[in-house]
Amino acid sequence: AQKITQTQPGMFVQEKEAVTLDCTYDTSDQSYGLFWYKQPSSGEMIFLIYQGSYDEQNATEGRYSLNFQKARKSANLVISASQLGDSAMYFCAMREGLGGYGGATNKLIFGTGTLLAVQP
Amino acid sequence: GAVVSQHPSRVICKSGTSVKIECRSLDFQATTMFWYRQFPKQSLMLMATSNEGSKATYEQGVEKDKFLINHASLTLSTLTVTSAHPEDSSFYICSASQRRFYEQYFGPGTRLTVT
Numbered sequence: 001a002q003k004i005t006q007t008q009p010g011m012f013v014q015e016k017e018a019v020t021l022d023c024t025y026d027t028s029d030q031s032y033g034l035f036w037y038k039q040p041s042s043g044e045m046i047f048l049i050y051q052g053s054y055d056e057q058n059a060t061e062g063r064y065s066l067n068f069q070k071a072r073k074s075a076n077l078v079i080s081a082s083q084l085g086d087s088a089m090y091f092c093a094m095r096e097g098l099g100g101y102g103g104a105t106n107k108l109i110f111g112t113g114t115l116l117a118v119q120p
Numbered sequence: 121g122a123v124v125s126q127h128p129s130r131v132i133c134k135s136g137t138s139v140k141i142e143c144r145s146l147d148f149q150a151t152t153m154f155w156y157r158q159f160p161k162q163s164l165m166l167m168a169t170s171n172e173g174s175k176a177t178y179e180q181g182v183e184k185d186k187f188l189i190n191h192a193s194l195t196l197s198t199l200t201v202t203s204a205h206p207e208d209s210s211f212y213i214c215s216a217s218q219r220r221f222y223e224q225y226f227g228p229g230t231r232l233t234v235t
Binding site for chain 1: 142158162163164165166169184211213223224225226227228229231
């Protein structure tokens with residue numbers, strides 16, 4: 001069965017510094033997708049970054065990068081140059097299947113989340 | 121693009137009544153919609169998956185007679201909480217996807233309070 005583990009319930013980081021949020025996963029499927037979402041206090045889920053299991057390079061989106069270590073089954077999120085607006089809950093999620101036709105309809109499994117607080 | 125809306129954003133209802141939450145994909149046709157539930161300081165838990173024109177698939181432990189899901193068109197899915205009780209108070213979030221997308225797009229959520 002799929003499982004996502006986020007071991008850091010809360011993290012602090014100084015403004016302008018980088019922070020790594022941990023995520024490990026477990027699946028028996030060879031094809032899967034890994035996602036990170038940000039949830040501010042307003043509740044909306046904001047998509048940050050995606051990594052497919054066959055992607056050879058780590059995904060990057062602006063200040064976000066995903067440190068994908070397939071053998072270790074980890075998909076850590078790195079936020080560079082933290083900003084006060086980055087303070088939020090961060091969820092790692094996994095979907096079996098890569099997306100595209102048929103895959104995007106597979107369900108997401110979420111981790112328990114990490115609450116990030118950026119300090120001035 | 122890929123905007124999903126939910127209505128209402130907040131609702132308060134009395135115990136025993138039913139409440140309907142709408143989820144709409146505004147600029148794309150959603151072949152699949154998902155309904156999640158989130159208790160305070162907890163993760164999102166998938167309740168059900170609905171494909172347009174067919175019956176929803178409920179996750180284990182979710183009462184399908186209590187949480188009625190209808191996905192009548194490619195842009196609208198509704199969740200009806202029937203005979204609501206205070207323990208149904210929660211944050212309900214929908215998401216929508218299309219076959220050619222690799223991600224789900226989330227609505228802003230609906231906060232339900234049952235008094």
